[in-house]
Every structure is written in C-alpha cells, then in structure tokens.
Amino acid sequence: MKHLRFVFKSFIFLIILTMCLYSVNKILIPKFTSENGWPTTTTFINFYEMEKNTIDVLFLGSSHIASSLIPQVMYDEHGITSYNLGSEQQNMAISYFWLKEALNYQQPKAVILDCYFLELVSMNPLNSEESFTRKSIDYMRWSPTKIEAINEICKLDTQQSKLSYYLPNIRFHSRWKNLEEQDFYSKTYLGSQEKLKGYKILDRRSKVEDYIPISENNSCKPVEMVELMAYYLDEIRQLCSEKNITLILISTPYKYEDAGMNKSISLYAKEYNIPFYSFNEENIYHEINYNFATDNAENSHANINGALKITNYMGKLLKDKYNIHSRFDKQWEDTKGIINGEDFTK
Amino acid sequence: MCNIIYKTKEERTNHSMVYIKFEFYILLIILLIAYYSVPLKHRWYILLGASLGFYSIFSDHIVLLLFVSIISFVFGQVLYKKKSKLLLFVSILSVLLPLLITKHPTGLFGFMKWNNIIAPLGISFFTLQIIAYLVDIYREEILPQNNYLKYLLYVSFFPQIIQGPIPRYKQMGEQLIEGHRFDENNFVKGIHLIIWGFFLKLMIADKAAIVVNTVFDNYVNYSGFYILVAGILYSIQLYTDFQACVCITKGVAQLFSINIIDNFMHPYMSKSIKEFWQRWHISFSSWLRDYIYIPLGGNRKGKLYKYRNLIITFVISGMWHGNGIKYVLWGVLHAVYQIFGEILNPIKIKLYEMIKISKDSIMSKIFEIIITFYCVMIGWIIFRANGAVVGIKMIFSMFNTFNPWIFFDDSLLELGLCVKEWFVLISSILIGVIVSCLQQKTIIRDWILQQHLLLRWIIYIVAIIVIWVFGTYGFGFESKDFIYGGF
Numbered sequence: 044m045k046h047l048r049f050v051f052k053s054f055i056f057l058i059i060l061t062m063c064l065y066s067v068n069k070i071l072i073p074k075f076t077s078e079n080g081w082p083t084t085t086t087f088i089n090f091y092e093m094e095k096n097t098i099d100v101l102f103l104g105s106s107h108i109a110s111s112l113i114p115q116v117m118y119d120e121h122g123i124t125s126y127n128l129g130s131e132q133q134n135m136a137i138s139y140f141w142l143k144e145a146l147n148y149q150q151p152k153a154v155i156l157d158c159y160f161l162e163l164v165s166m167n168p169l170n171s172e173e174s175f176t177r178k179s180i181d182y183m184r185w186s187p188t189k190i191e192a193i194n195e196i197c198k199l200d201t202q203q204s205k206l207s208y209y210l211p212n213i214r215f216h217s218r219w220k221n222l223e224e225q226d227f228y229s230k231t232y233l234g235s236q237e238k239l240k241g242y243k244i245l246d247r248r249s250k251v252e253d254y255i256p257i258s259e260n261n262s263c264k265p266v267e268m269v270e271l272m273a274y275y276l277d278e279i280r281q282l283c284s285e286k287n288i289t290l291i292l293i294s295t296p297y298k299y300e301d302a303g304m305n306k307s308i309s310l311y312a313k314e315y316n317i318p319f320y321s322f323n324e325e326n327i328y329h330e331i332n333y334n335f336a337t338d339n340a341e342n343s344h345a346n347i348n349g350a351l352k353i354t355n356y357m358g359k360l361l362k363d364k365y366n367i368h369s370r371f372d373k374q375w376e377d378t379k380g381i382i383n384g385e386d387f388t389k
Numbered sequence: 390m391c392n393i394i395y396k397t398k399e400e401r402t403n404h405s406m407v408y409i410k411f412e413f414y415i416l417l418i419i420l421l422i423a424y425y426s427v428p429l430k431h432r433w434y435i436l437l438g439a440s441l442g443f444y445s446i447f448s449d450h451i452v453l454l455l456f457v458s459i460i461s462f463v464f465g466q467v468l469y470k471k472k473s474k475l476l477l478f479v480s481i482l483s484v485l486l487p488l489l490i491t492k493h494p495t496g497l498f499g500f501m502k503w504n505n506i507i508a509p510l511g512i513s514f515f516t517l518q519i520i521a522y523l524v525d526i527y528r529e530e531i532l533p534q535n536n537y538l539k540y541l542l543y544v545s546f547f548p549q550i551i552q553g554p555i556p557r558y559k560q561m562g563e564q565l566i567e568g569h570r571f572d573e574n575n576f577v578k579g580i581h582l583i584i585w586g587f588f589l590k591l592m593i594a595d596k597a598a599i600v601v602n603t604v605f606d607n608y609v610n611y612s613g614f615y616i617l618v619a620g621i622l623y624s625i626q627l628y629t630d631f632q633a634c635v636c637i638t639k640g641v642a643q644l645f646s647i648n649i650i651d652n653f654m655h656p657y658m659s660k661s662i663k664e665f666w667q668r669w670h671i672s673f674s675s676w677l678r679d680y681i682y683i684p685l686g687g688n689r690k691g692k693l694y695k696y697r698n699l700i701i702t703f704v705i706s707g708m709w710h711g712n713g714i715k716y717v718l719w720g721v722l723h724a725v726y727q728i729f730g731e732i733l734n735p736i737k738i739k740l741y742e743m744i745k746i747s748k749d750s751i752m753s754k755i756f757e758i759i760i761t762f763y764c765v766m767i768g769w770i771i772f773r774a775n776g777a778v779v780g781i782k783m784i785f786s787m788f789n790t791f792n793p794w795i796f797f798d799d800s801l802l803e804l805g806l807c808v809k810e811w812f813v814l815i816s817s818i819l820i821g822v823i824v825s826c827l828q829q830k831t832i833i834r835d836w837i838l839q840q841h842l843l844l845r846w847i848i849y850i851v852a853i854i855v856i857w858v859f860g861t862y863g864f865g866f867e868s869k870d871f872i873y874g875g876f
Binding site for chain 1 (some may be wrong): 411528571573576807809840846849850853854857858859860863864
C-alpha cells in the first residue's frame with residue numbers, strides 16, 4: 044500500500060514535471076514570422092486553424108512558391124480557396140510529408156508543387172540545411188506522419204538527432220540567451236502577416252536586367268535530378284494519384300544556372316502526364332508580361348508584383364482547365380482585399 | 390605488432406558520457422522495475438546481468454573483464470589457503486598487466502603507438518579494486534568470495550565501473566548481493582544526488598570547460614590573468630566534473646538502496662596539501678596509502694624514508710592518471726608540496742606568533758585555504774596542459790604578464806562565454822560553494838526530505854528546469870565526457 048502511494052505520487056509528479064518542461068520547450072523553440080524572415084511558423088500553425096475540408100488547392104515547395112502564389116488573390120480574383128504551405132528551403136521530402144499531413148485535414152482537388160528543390164541546392168543529405176528541416180517539422184502536429192517524417196529525416200541525415208525532435212530543448216537549448224517578449228505569449232506569436240494563408244510578401248525589386256528566359260528552341264540537355272528529391276517527387280505523384288488530386292508542377296522565375304533542369308522536369312511531366320508550368324520559359328514569361336527587374340525581389344523570389352501575375356495566371360488555369368470552381372468561404376471572405384487594402388510594401 | 394583493438398581518440402573517450410544520456414535513464418527505469426519485482430535473494434542477478442550488459446554495450450573488452458575477474462577470483466581462493474608473498478606478487482602482476490599494456494604501452498613496448506590504443510573501459514578502476522581484494526585476503530582482512538558470479542558483480546557493478554569510486558570488498562561485497570527492499574527515502578535521496586550531479590556537470594563543469602579549452606588549447610595567445618582564470622576554472626571544472634559523476638554513480642546505486650562511499654570531502658576547503666589528499670578522490674588516495682605508501686614503510690623509518698615514500702606514491706598516482714611526463718611531474722609536485730609543507734610548518738607557526746594571529750582564527754584559515762587552492766591550481770595547470778613543457782610555460786606566462794584590465798575591458802567575453810553565460814557560471818559556482826558550506830553543517834538531502842511535499846516538489850521542479858534551460862548541453866554543446874573516465 045505504501046509503495047502504491049509512492050507510485051501514485053511519482054506519477055502525479057511526473058505529469059506536473061512534463062507539463063512544466065513542455066511549457067519551457069514551447070518558450071525555447073524559435074518562432075519564425077514575417078518579422079524575422081520567412082514566416083514558416085505562421086504558415087504551419089495557421090494551416091491547422093483552417094476549417095476542415097475547405098481548401099481546394101494546396102501550394103507546396105520552397106520559398107519560391109511561398110512568395111509567388113497569393114491564396115487571398117486566388118480567392119478574390121477567381122473564387123478559389125487555397126493555402127500556401129511553401130516554406131523556406133522546403134525540400135521534396137518535407138513537401139511530401141507536409142502533403143501527407145495536410146491530407147489529414149483537407150481534401151484538396153489540386154496541388155501545385157514548386158520544382159526548385161529537384162536541383163542540387165545544398166550538400167546536406169536532404170538537399171537543405173538542418174535548420175530549414177526543423178522549421179518545417181517542429182510545428183507539425185504530433186501524428187504518425189510526423190513520427191514517420193522524423194524517422195526518415197534522421198535516417199537520411201545522420202547528423203540530426205531524433206531525440207531532439209521529441210525534446211526540442213536539446214536543439215534549441217541555447218535560445219535562452221535570445222528570448223523575447225513574444226516567446227512567452229501563451230498563444231504562439233504569428234507576426235503581422237498572419238492572415239496571408241502562407242504567402243510571404245516581398246516588396247523589393249531585383250533590378251536585374253540580364254535575366255533571359257529559357258527559349259522554346261533551346262538546345263540544353265536534361266540534367267539529373269537529385270536522386271532523393273526525385274524519389275520524393277514520385278512519392279508525391281503517387282500520393283496525389285491515390286487521392287485523386289491533380290498535381291501541377293511549376294517553376295517560378297529565378298536566375299537559373301542550368302536550363303537543363305527545366306528540360307528534365309518537362310520530360311518527367313510528359314512521361315507521367317503531369318502539367319508543368321515554367322515561368323522561366325519565354326512563352327509563359329512573356330504571356331504574363333513578367334519583368335525580372337521589377338517583378339522579382341532578387342535573383343530567386345517573385346516580389347508582390349510578380350506574385351500577382353503568377354497567381355492570376357495560375358488562378359485562371361485552375362478554373363478554366365482543371366475545373367476548380369469558385370466558392371464562398373468565410374475564411375477568405377473575411378480577409379478579402381487584404382493585399383490591396385493594406386500596404387505591406389513600405 | 391600487438392593485436393589490441395585500435396580506435397580513434399573520439400571513440401576512446403565517449404563512454405563516460407553515458408551517465409547523462411537520456412537512454413541510460415530509460416534503461417535504468419526498466420532495470421529498477423525488474424530489480425524490485427524479483428524475489429529478494431535473486432535481486433543481485435539483475436544487477437549482475439545489468440552490469441555485464443552495460444559493459445558489453447559500452448566496451449569491446451568484456452572478455453578481458455571476465456578473464457581478469459576469473460584469474461583474480463582463483464588467486465583469491467588460493468591466497469586464502471596459502472599465504473605466499475610470491476603468489477601475491479604473481480597475482481597482482483597478472484591483474485596489473487592488462488592495465489600496464491593498455492594504458493602505458495610506450496613504457497612497456499616502445500614500438501606501440503599510444504594514440505592508437507584503446508584502454509578497456511574502467512580498467513584503471515577495477516584493477517585497483519581487484520588488487521585491494523587480493524591484498525586484503527592476503528592480510529586476512531577479508532574472506533574470499535566463493536561464488537564467482539557474486540565476485541564478478543563486485544568487479545563490474547555498472548554505476549561505478551567507468552570512473553569509480555574504488556570501493557573495497559568489505560564495503561561493497563555484501564551490499565551488492567544481499568538484495569534490498571524498496572526504500573522510499575533512499576530512492577528519493579538517490580534522485581537528489583542524480584539531479585545535483587547534473588547541476589555540477591552541466592551548469593558548472595561543461596560551462597567552465599568552454600573557457601578552459603579556449604585558453605589551454607591556444608595557450609600561446611594567453612598570459613597573465615588569462616592563465617589564472619583558466620587555472621581556477623579548470624580546478625573547478627575538474628572537481629565538479631568528477632564530483633558530478635560520483636553523485637550520479639552514488640545516486641543510481643542508491644536507487645537500489647546500495648550505498649557507495651563518498652569520494653570527496655570539500656577538497657578545496659583544505660588548509661594544507663596533506664589535508665587536500667585526505668579530501669580529494671578519497672577512495673584512490675586511501676588505496677595509495679594502504680597499498681603503496683604503508684607497504685613502502687610509510688613514515689615509520691624516519692623523515693628521509695617518509696619523503697622518499699611520498700615521492701614514490703605520488704609518482705605512481707601521476708602515472709595512474711595517464712601516460713606522460715606531465716602526470717609524473719604533477720605527482721612529484723604534490724609530493725614536494727607535502728614535504729615542504731612539513732618542513733616549513735614550524736616557520737609558519739612562528740610567523741603566526743610574530744604577527745599575533747591564532748592559527749585557528751578565521752583569517753588564518755581563509756589564508757591557508759587560498760594558499761592551498763593556489764598550489765593545487767598550479768598543479769592542475771600542468772595536469773591539463775598539452776604536455777609538461779607547455780604546462781611550465783603557461784605557469785611562467787601567468788607570472789610574467791600583468792594584465793588586470795582583462796577583467797574590465799570585456800576580454801573575458803572572448804573566451805567562449807557571453808555575459809549571460811558568465812553570470813550563470815559564476816552564480817552556479819556560488820551555489821556550489823554555499824551548498825558545500827551547508828553540507829559541512831547539515832545533510833541537505835535530509836532537510837529537503839523533511840519539508841512539505843509541495844515545497845519538495847517545487848524544489849525539484851525548479852532545479853530540473855534551471856538545468857534544462859541553462860545547462861550546457863545539446864546542439865552545439867555536445868556534452869563533455871566525464872574527465873576521470875579518461876584515466
């Protein structure tokens with residue numbers, strides 16, 4: 044009896060201790076909002092705030108897509124409900140796991156996937172640095188998908204610690220030196236652009252005049268995709284096929300080093316009968332009247348002007364070609380005109 | 390060439406960290422459940438299984454451990470029946486040989502490269518433990534253990550095998566095999582010790598190590614007060630690191646209601662080097678006293694012999710710590726300290742009389758504590774430096790540069806710790822000093838146990854959160870091995 048009391052007391056103590064340590068970890072874990080760079084935290088936390096089965100189109104991929112497709116404009120102009128799950132250096136593996144996770148909450152009719160990470164971006168085994176993987180996974184809710192993602196990530200990148208995903212203090216423990224007021228808010232601080240449904244506004248102009256889009260008759264030879272990224276592209280394709288989701292590949296304007304990758308993606312798309320829209324190709328580039336100097340923020344990302352052009356093009360396509368119908372939804376209706384109404388470009 | 394396993398330095402030194410690994414504590418919980426679930430008289434089997442499992446996982450030398458334990462077990466039986474000095478010598482030599490080969494290969498075989506050899510885990514500790522067992526049988530102080538498995542448990546007991554302490558058979562033998570009932574107080578006190586061990590390791594030792602490593606690894610760039618700061622911090626690091634491991638070891642053993650001897654008695658509160666050695670690494674220094682110093686004649690044959698014996702004992706102490714002249718030099722230095730301490734003692738007393746200060750006054754005590762600490766610190770500089778010559782150079786450069794401005798112009802902030810971390814380190818050291826002072830008057834763990842449950846829980850939770858947040862571990866701070874695990 045005496046021992047039973049001790050076991051019971053220990054159990055209660057451990058519950059209290061776990062709750063305290065969970066709260067401490069919540070404080071220590073970094074929050075990424077538009078105030079300190081790419082709003083990955085905002086993107087993922089807000090995704091879970093969306094009502095179930097209300098998103099018709101999901102955007103996935105790297106920061107290229109996060110700054111190129113504006114869900115609110117997609118709704119305002121075309122009545123399409125969409126969410127941008129793109130994030131900083133999101134590699135194909137992360138896109139796959141986030142798609143899998145998103146399907147637990149939404150039933151999208153189409154997925155638009157950015158193809159930037161099919162080329163070699165980093166020497167890291169996952170093709171993007173560990174910190175970016177953490178940014179994407181740390182705010183995923185606990186589920187079998189998250190556990191699978193952690194296991195896969197740590198298997199592929201042996202430098203990462205599996206335990207540190209479960210106990211984030213191991214990874215972010217030195218953050219106590221840089222804690223700010225927002226870290227102590229009971230509700231995670233999401234920054235001033237929290238209503239943009241994953242879109243990141245960039246307001247600079249690249250002023251790059253020497254960008255040349257890829258001509259239709261270019262003689263580039265296809266280059267090999269990063270093997271692991273190609274594997275996860277296949278996984279995404281199969282998952283979309285299983286769930287009857289239209290997969291659309293895109294490549295947003297950036298100062299590419301080798302046009303061969305564009306060709307590789309085209310060939311892949313052709314092989315599996317997947318649409319591929321490359322805004323680096325001169326036909327689309329000119330069709331939307333894109334100007335790299337004024338519509339890109341720098342060498343890699345579209346600014347808000349460019350994003351408006353890309354979004355409108357894709358919105359029209361989704362409606363006309365892929366039968367994504369316009370619909371009324373309060374979640375987008377409430378923020379209607381936010382891009383035009385608020386001046387984010389100061 | 391010898392066929393001893395070759396490994397990198399990193400592989401050689403990452404064993405002792407296991408005591409602060411999350412996985413270790415998960416296994417420990419399973420072990421505790423198993424231990425308290427089986428009948429009392431069979432509980433030692435769980436400890437034996439755990440110890441052998443632990444050694445198999447973290448060392449490639451389980452066969453060597455079994456071999457040495459079998460040899461010494463047999464010698465123990467024979468020595469009990471036939472008292473023979475020759476037999477004792479042969480038994481000690483056969484037990485000592487693996488230690489000499491693996492830890493001092495250059496001394497034995499000139500062609501072996503020190504850097505490529507791996508010393509079996511805990512060999513320095515279990516070898517001394519076994520020697521003590523054999524000598525004690527020879528001296529008829531103990532009876533030999535007749536059950537080999539029970540003896541094997543004494544040799545391999547998992548909480549202490551990596552870095553001691555070095556318990557005698559009469560202290561541990563029976564305790565390990567008698568089987569203990571669950572005792573709530575013992576259990577909670579064990580957890581107190583583990584938490585305190587983590588505090589010492591992660592809040593002080595590993596934080597101080599950042600500054601210590603910066604200075605010692607780039608010693609040519611530092612002189613004067615930099616060396617003094619690094620020397621003081623290394624003294625603190627070494628003590629807190631070792632004490633942390635002992636606390637965790639004792640704490641883990643206490644979870645099974647097994648009491649392991651204390652290895653430290655506030656050594657930096659010593660007023661002489663002699664007293665320091667009565668308080669520092671007690672199980673080792675008492676081993677040296679009982680099995681080296683006294684058999685050599687101790688202080689029974691006059692002063693000159695006493696000094697000779699002191700030097701021999703401390704040279705052996707130095708050699709036990711590692712393969713290198715610096716360890717011998719460090720040992721000799723401590724012997725010289727003690728010899729001079731004794732020679733100069735009458736002068737010291739006269740000096741006190743002249744300036745009319747009682748040798749029992751607080752002032753003289755503080756003065757002696759500071760001087761003793763300073764002398765010990767000089768020794769630790771040699772101990773930590775990358776070689777004896779480097780150590781001597783560092784000591785000289787400490788004296789020949791006067792740069793007190795480093796305490797005022799942020800120079801110390803360039804040694805790897807920012808202001809906030811310095812604040813945490815210094816605060817933690819102060820907490821350590823306060824606890825050390827309190828421990829001399831009361832048993833803090835008993836005091837905590839007497840408090841109301843709510844207060845106790847608050848103390849535990851605050852302590853764990855403080856270590857959780859401010860401790861030095863995790864990404865970018867791969868926790869350091871326990872230093873003594875490397876000896």
